[in-house]
Amino acid sequence: MRIGIDAFGGDNAPEAVILGVKEALNSIESNIVLYGDESTIVRLLTKHEVNLQKIEIVHTTQIVSGEDKPVMAVKKKKDSSMIKGLIDLRKKELDAFLSAGNTGALLAGGLLKVGRIKGIDRPALVSVYPTNKGISVLADAGANAECKARNLKEFSIMGSLYAKEILQIENPKVGLVNIGDEKGKGTALVKEAYEEIEKLDNINFIGNVEARDISFGQVDVIVCDGFTGNIILKLSEGVVKSLSDMFKNVFMKNVFTKISALAVKSGLSDIKKKLDYSEYGGAPLLGVKELIVKAHGSSNPKAFKNAIIYAEKALKNDLIGKIEKNL
Amino acid sequence: MRIGIDAFGGDNAPEAVILGVKEALNSIESNIVLYGDESTIVRLLTKHEVNLQKIEIVHTTQIVSGEDKPVMAVKKKKDSSMIKGLIDLRKKELDAFLSAGNTGALLAGGLLKVGRIKGIDRPALVSVYPTNKGISVLADAGANAECKARNLKEFSIMGSLYAKEILQIENPKVGLVNIGDEKGKGTALVKEAYEEIEKLDNINFIGNVEARDISFGQVDVIVCDGFTGNIILKLSEGVVKSLSDMFKNVFMKNVFTKISALAVKSGLSDIKKKLDYSEYGGAPLLGVKELIVKAHGSSNPKAFKNAIIYAEKALKNDLIGKIEKNL
Numbered sequence: 010m011r012i013g014i015d016a017f018g019g020d021n022a023p024e025a026v027i028l029g030v031k032e033a034l035n036s037i038e039s040n041i042v043l044y045g046d047e048s049t050i051v052r053l054l055t056k057h058e059v060n061l062q063k064i065e066i067v068h069t070t071q072i073v074s075g076e077d078k079p080v081m082a083v084k085k086k087k088d089s090s091m092i093k094g095l096i097d098l099r100k101k102e103l104d105a106f107l108s109a110g111n112t113g114a115l116l117a118g119g120l121l122k123v124g125r126i127k128g129i130d131r132p133a134l135v136s137v138y139p140t141n142k143g144i145s146v147l148a149d150a151g152a153n154a155e156c157k158a159r160n161l162k163e164f165s166i167m168g169s170l171y172a173k174e175i176l177q178i179e180n181p182k183v184g185l186v187n188i189g190d191e192k193g194k195g196t197a198l199v200k201e202a203y204e205e206i207e208k209l210d211n212i213n214f215i216g217n218v219e220a221r222d223i224s225f226g227q228v229d230v231i232v233c234d235g236f237t238g239n240i241i242l243k244l245s246e247g248v249v250k251s252l253s254d255m256f257k258n259v260f261m262k263n264v265f266t267k268i269s270a271l272a273v274k275s276g277l278s279d280i281k282k283k284l285d286y287s288e289y290g291g292a293p294l295l296g297v298k299e300l301i302v303k304a305h306g307s308s309n310p311k312a313f314k315n316a317i318i319y320a321e322k323a324l325k326n327d328l329i330g331k332i333e334k335n336l
Numbered sequence: 337m338r339i340g341i342d343a344f345g346g347d348n349a350p351e352a353v354i355l356g357v358k359e360a361l362n363s364i365e366s367n368i369v370l371y372g373d374e375s376t377i378v379r380l381l382t383k384h385e386v387n388l389q390k391i392e393i394v395h396t397t398q399i400v401s402g403e404d405k406p407v408m409a410v411k412k413k414k415d416s417s418m419i420k421g422l423i424d425l426r427k428k429e430l431d432a433f434l435s436a437g438n439t440g441a442l443l444a445g446g447l448l449k450v451g452r453i454k455g456i457d458r459p460a461l462v463s464v465y466p467t468n469k470g471i472s473v474l475a476d477a478g479a480n481a482e483c484k485a486r487n488l489k490e491f492s493i494m495g496s497l498y499a500k501e502i503l504q505i506e507n508p509k510v511g512l513v514n515i516g517d518e519k520g521k522g523t524a525l526v527k528e529a530y531e532e533i534e535k536l537d538n539i540n541f542i543g544n545v546e547a548r549d550i551s552f553g554q555v556d557v558i559v560c561d562g563f564t565g566n567i568i569l570k571l572s573e574g575v576v577k578s579l580s581d582m583f584k585n586v587f588m589k590n591v592f593t594k595i596s597a598l599a600v601k602s603g604l605s606d607i608k609k610k611l612d613y614s615e616y617g618g619a620p621l622l623g624v625k626e627l628i629v630k631a632h633g634s635s636n637p638k639a640f641k642n643a644i645i646y647a648e649k650a651l652k653n654d655l656i657g658k659i660e661k662n663l
Contacts, residue, residue: 076518141578154515154523188481188566191403196481196563220567221574236523239515240547240567247548248575251468252607256583259603266603269596276586276593280579 010038012320013103016045017072017090018110020307026109027053029313034060036314037321042103044069044090069093075306079113083121091115095122098299105320107291109304109313116152119297126329128336131156132296133164134235134303135171136242137289142226146172146181150292151239152303161185161202161232162209167295167332168230169212174331175323176229184218184228186237192216198234206232211335242286249284287312290319293328300329337365339647340430343372344399344417345437347634353436354380356640361387363641364648369430371396372417396420402633406440410448418442422449425626432647434618436631436640443479446624453656455663458483459623460491461562461630462498463569464616469553473499473508477619478566479630488512488529488559489536494622494659495557496539501658502650503556511545511555513564519543525561533559538662576611614639617646620655627656 014030016023023045030041040063043050047068054061071089073082086092091110095118098106108115112134119132136150148168153160165183172181185203187195192203194217206214218228224245233241256277260270282288287309291302300323304316323329341357343350350372357368367390370377374395381388398416400409413419418437422445425433435442439461446459463477475495480487492510499508512530514522519530521544533541545555551572560568583604587597609615614636618629627650631643 075516076520078520141581151515186567188478188563189402193403193405194481220569220571221577223571224574224578236515237564237567240513240564241571242547244547244550244568244571245575247551248572249579250548251551252576252579252611254468255607255610256604259600259607262600262603265599269599272592272596273586273589276589277583280582280586283582284579 010040010104010321010324011042011102012039012317013042013044013094013097013106014317015090015094015106015108015110016043016050018108019304021309022109023049024053025308025310026313027057027059028310029308029317030064031057031059032310032314033317034063036318039063039104039321040065041317042067044094046070067093067097073111073114075111077111077114079111079117082111082114083117092118092122095119095301098301099123104324105300105302107302107304107316107320109306109308112151112303112306115301115303116294119294119301123297123299123301126296126298126333126336129163129296131160131163132294133167134238134292135168135295136292137176138223138231138242138245139284140224140226144176145223145226145229145231146176147231147238147241148295149233149235149238150242151235152294153235155236156198156234158198158201158205161198161234162205163296165206165212165214165230165232166209166336168232170332170335171295172229175326175328178229180213181229183212183214183230183232184216186220186223186231186233186241187217188219190217190219246286253281288315291316293323295332298329300324337367337431337648337651338369338429339366339644340369340371340421340424340433341644342417342421342433342435342437343370343377345435346631348636349436350376351380352635352637353640354384354386355637356635356644357391358384358386359637359641360644361390363645366390366431366648367392368644369394371421373397394420394424400438400441402438404438404441406438406444409438409441410444419445419449422446422628425628426450431651432627432629434629434631434643434647436633436635439478439630439633442628442630443621446621446628450624450626450628453623453625453660453663456490456623458487458490459621460494461565461619462495462622463619464503465550465558465569465572466611467551467553471503472550472553472556472558473503474558474565474568475622476560476562476565477569478562479621480562482563483525483561485525485528485532488525488561489532490623492533492539492541492557492559493536493663495559497659497662498622499556502653502655505556507540508556510539510541510557510559511543513547513550513558513560513568514544515546517544517546573613580608615642618643620650622659625656627651
């Protein structure tokens with residue numbers, strides 16, 4: 010298998026990408042194809058003494074930035090580390106492609122260069138969401154800021170398949186994010202989506218889910234538009250981090266609190282690990298014909314490593330084939 | 337001053353309302369006017385031995401439920417504990433009205449029975465949002481699920497005035513909730529709102545704010561539509577609660593962790609207090625001509641007590657007059 014990686018995508022690229030690749034190499038069988046400026050990549054591979062046996066480089070001259078308009082990026086930056094990789098994915102020169110870059114551009118590139126699975130209007134970024142109980146699935150986690158009811162319906166189907174096939178959750182409970190439990194609450198979009206999802210007979214739709222119940226794992230599949238999904242992911246990340254900071258201050262207060270910190274250290278680091286996005290690797294962009302994995306924009310080497318391992322696992326699991334078959 | 341209270345609004349009404357009134361009586365000067373079924377109210381006042389000196393009852397025969405459609409509730413339930421109170425507020429028989437009931441109905445009642453301040457299209461629920469740094473203001477916290485750019489602009493003005501006049505924050509930083517820092521990100525709504533807010537010269541607009549930065553107090557005024565605002569408030573509440581549960585389990589693990597819990601107990605309860613919505617009282621519905629305060633739907637007696645104290649404080653501060661003058 011060949012996994013392509015956008016070496017210039019994400020806040021910490023390209024160094025964090027190269028370090029992530031180095032760390033992943035021992036855990037994977039795939040070959041890695043790095044997309045980006047060759048001389049920079051070679052310099053970093055050398056600097057970090059990366060084993061080159063399974064590594065190839067495809068030299069590209071452009072970079073898609075966070076400010077680029079998605080469709081413009083796809084059209085004008087065909088020789089970028091992101092778009093060139095997607096083109097090669099379409100040509101089957103790669104089995105999967107991974108990027109931590111501009112989410113909108115990755116979606117647009119996936120749509121325009123790789124193509125949709127039949128029956129899907131808009132692909133969704135399907136992310137895991139750690140809860141008190143375990144792991145839920147969030148769809149869409151930020152690919153489509155603006156959605157139609159049809160899109161939310163498709164997200165609910167793909168999210169449910171993902172929970173079942175990849176996370177092995179039996180009969181996953183699907184909930185529509187809304188501002189009230191009752192049917193008929195919320196915006197025109199969620200009201201219409203509720204009606205559409207309710208009609209599906211191949212998913213276990215339990216109705217609306219309020220934001221306060223999400224982190225308790227009330228549902229296994231959290232369905233929402235990408236604007237809301239992005240807020241849910243990033244707000245959770247922020248609240249966990251700010252609360253951890255407050256806790257840290259409490260423990261640093263005096264000698265007694267410092268000693269007490271030792272007693273709970275392992276328990277707290279278990280929680281931290283459980284909630285750390287970088288432990289979970291990337292999020293697949295489901296609904297396109299090939300495997301595209303989005304890593305968190307602020308991915309560190311560990312996050313890249315886990316995203317690469319995740320991509321290989323998803324390939325071995327035939328994630329895209331299963332989605333296609335079940336739609 | 338006379339503060340009207342919907343005795344039958346909220347998940348724990350009417351008992352939590354009566355207990356909240358009892359607790360508030362020592363801290364306020366105002367008279368309390370309770371709206372709802374007289375015999376039930378009298379029974380609860382008697383049961384809890386509430387001092388009746390400053391209490392009046394207005395008997396009503398209907399209740400607005402969580403399932404009621406807002407405008408229908410206003411039209412068909414004129415003799416409900418919520419709508420009758422709003423009618424009396426308009427007639428100046430009350431100086432303020434407080435309810436923990438159906439937010440949509442309270443907004444519709446505020447619009448149709450009390451009326452808007454000139455120049456305001458949609459009133460906003462303006463809530464405090466505790467952060468790492470202190471307190472921010474969230475507008476809209478859930479009154480308007482569906483918004484136009486104009487509404488977000490007005491929320492930014494009212495939120496800023498609230499932060500300045502009531503929370504005494506000098507030159508409060510105003511941020512628009514979005515899925516990216518850069519101008520031009522997000523939905524059509526937020527893009528248009530950005531343009532509108534940018535033109536204002538009486539607020540300190542710093543641009544977009546990402547959800548992950550909200551709980552660190554990056555901005556003093558968090559501007560968003562009511563759907564997003566409701567998600568932000570309730571998700572934060574849920575994440576804090578689920579994280580606290582996880583921490584609790586860590587501390588309960590063995591005798592050493594239990595002892596260590598003692599050392600950090602006061603620090604942790606400071607955090608808990610800081611993040612506890614019931615400490616902050618209610619959220620005013622700004623943009624209507626009189627003071628309407630919304631208490632959290634799941635308010636307990638302490639939350640009602642603080643909402644009542646808050647309402648009196650807002651009256652003394654001439655909150656509505658200041659908003660009206662500055663618009």
